[in-house]
Amino acid sequence: MHFRTLGLTGLLALATAACSGPVSDPASPQVSEESTGTTTAAATAERISATEASLQLSFETLGTFETRNGVRMLVLHATANRYLNYVFSYVPDDAFGQANIISERRLEVLLPEGHELNSILAGLPLFITVNTNTGTPTHYTAKIEVAPRFYDFRGATNLWVEEAVTPRYVVDGLESLMYRGSADVAATSLNVTAPDGIPTVSRVDADTFNLDWRYNALYQAIDPHTQALTFTAALTAGGTAQKTGRLVARVTSLALTTSDAYDVWPSPNCQPAVYDCFHNQPAGTTDFSACGTYREVTRCLYVTNLCDVSQPQPLSLSVLDSASLAPAVATWNLGSNNGAWHGINSYSAYRTPACPTTPTTIQSVVTKVAEQDQGFPDVTAGTYTNRAGLAQSILFMNNYYGDGTALLQAIDAFAGGGDIQAWLYTGGVSCHNCHEFDTRAVLYYPASRKVVVLNGYYGYDS
Structure with a gap:
């Protein structure tokens, strides 16, 4: 049975996570606001909202962690302007996470630590069926994206830590998913300290450093979300600069539609520019971050004929x-x-x-x-x-x-x-x-x- 039927009827129970790696289905492309209500959130935004037909849905952007039935969960809270009848969370063709109605107009989405949380943080969009008791129509689908983001910076202004931490395709043994952040400071060295969740720091150039986490370290950095990381730079001009910042899981985009989610947000194919970049790397390359995000690269890994998944292009150089x-x-x-x-x-x-x-x-x-x-x-x-x-x-x-x-x-x-x-x-x-x-x-x-x-x-x- 196709999952869109299950998403509408709710007959499918939550699927049990069976592996530790992220799900390979890619993030969806930007969609037109003619077919959806779409919003993206800034790092400091506390809420993100989208409106479609008679439904307004609003998520708190900051995810928090709780232990439910002995399992550590990322908890996302949302409110609606209509009484809720039914909610269900899924990714294409698979139940994912758990959506619950917690009051007449409030719902929560739970993402268990491990495979499911890792997949969403790596760029997999999460779909949420939302059925209401009132309004016209009464059936909607929301799409949210959740990503690791820095905020609550305090300290030196000449030490700049990028807000975004982006999933990249960087191979080391059996691992290929790397969460990469960046810090800009003219320094001879940069040191990061925290109780746990410390990134690997590597120099890019005279004033840029990469901040790299594999999932286990990233998870430690965002749970608890109240724990700050401390950045200390030995400045090239002499002296030191120090800054603290919190790394958290945030809802970064929200879209809402009354149409079929699979039609509105189809899974994108391998893109020609990413395909060329990936296949143009020298033999032995392990870091493909220059080619795109983790999911953009993984879509191209096993494509041998781009014409099978992409529209023909006119000649260009x-x-x-x-x-x-x-x-x-x-x-x-x-x-x-x-x-x-x-x-x-x-x-x-x-x-x-x-x-x-x-x-x-x-x-x-x-x-x-x-x-x-x-x-x-x-x-x-x-x-x-x-x-x-x-x-x-x-x-x-x-x-x-x-x-x-x-x-x-x-x-x-x-x-x-x-x-x-x-x-x-x-x-x-x-x-x-x-x-x-x-x-x-x-x-x-x-x-x-x-x-x-x-x-x-x-x-x-x-």
């Missing part, structure tokens, strides 16, 4: 970090003298869409490169070729201008090797009593969808 090519370019640039000179002025790298609307070709890639570069030569003046034809370009020859073989090997290593589709160009430029040429290359690697663009020159005395 997404910029890639090409810094690893710098040593090879610098080496090729060596050796100029008064009689002969050469160099690569600029180089860049891109990636084409994983699910293109039409097949990607070197011709379409060069056209797109030319659109982005006003100084690009007429594409019809160049030559389209393949790997075997790269020797037509001085960039990839081995002669007194430079070691083109080594340059190509570096580009192969960057782009993944294999088949190459190429566009090569050489054109004369004005040079008094000498000969000089503008030389360019666009290399497209179909297997990795990477594009490398080189803009160079060479010349010699008459």
Whole structure:
């Protein structure tokens, strides 16, 4: 039986948590206010409310912890402007947590410590069926998101701790869920103290530090919510700065609808930008925080064909970090003298869409490169070729201008090797009593969808 039927009738009992990791169903995308009443909460907001049709629902943003039947629970409280008839909490296709009516217009949502709390804090939205005795209509679904947030800061203003603690995909053994916060301070070191729930602190740059928790440590930091963490920084300029802040579980968004929750808030698929970022990381990468949130990355883990889960995209060139090519370019640039000179002025790298609307070709890639570069030569003046034809370009020859073989090997290593589709160009430029040429290359690697663009020159005395 499909769960939406159970959500309406309430015939399904609470499911027992059977594992310790977070549920893999992703957080939902932003929805239009035409179909829902939607609100997001600031860190200092005490309540968050949403209105749809005749129902106004309001949650206290700050979750508190209580022990119920020997189990530690995060307790979320809400009020309604209508008499309540029935409430039920779930995630897509599974009962989750426990919703209870505690008075005519008040309800609570309980999330047991462990698997269920971890899943919600990691970005899984929680749906709540709310049926009322009065008003029109009488059946609603609420969606809430709960996240770890800092507040109640006290102390030095030159030590800044970010409010948000964001779930990221960072692998260490069997664990991949990392809750990551951030602190900004120009300091030689940053130390965090607390009775328990202390994060791992690591430097990012001269004035930024990561604050990392695995779930067990995060839970200790938010329960009890009254316990503050103390941050002490040894300032680069001398002296120390200290600040305290409380880490708590907060309701950060609330949405309300009278329509089918699965239609209004469908589970999103792997997004192309996240897919490309994830698959572009070097072998052995364990920290994928640059690619998105934990759930954004996990949606892409087992996607082998983006077209299976995403709409085709028109051709675009997404910029890639090409810094690893710098040593090879610098080496090729060596050796100029008064009689002969050469160099690569600029180089860049891109990636084409994983699910293109039409097949990607070197011709379409060069056209797109030319659109982005006003100084690009007429594409019809160049030559389209393949790997075997790269020797037509001085960039990839081995002669007194430079070691083109080594340059190509570096580009192969960057782009993944294999088949190459190429566009090569050489054109004369004005040079008094000498000969000089503008030389360019666009290399497209179909297997990795990477594009490398080189803009160079060479010349010699008459």
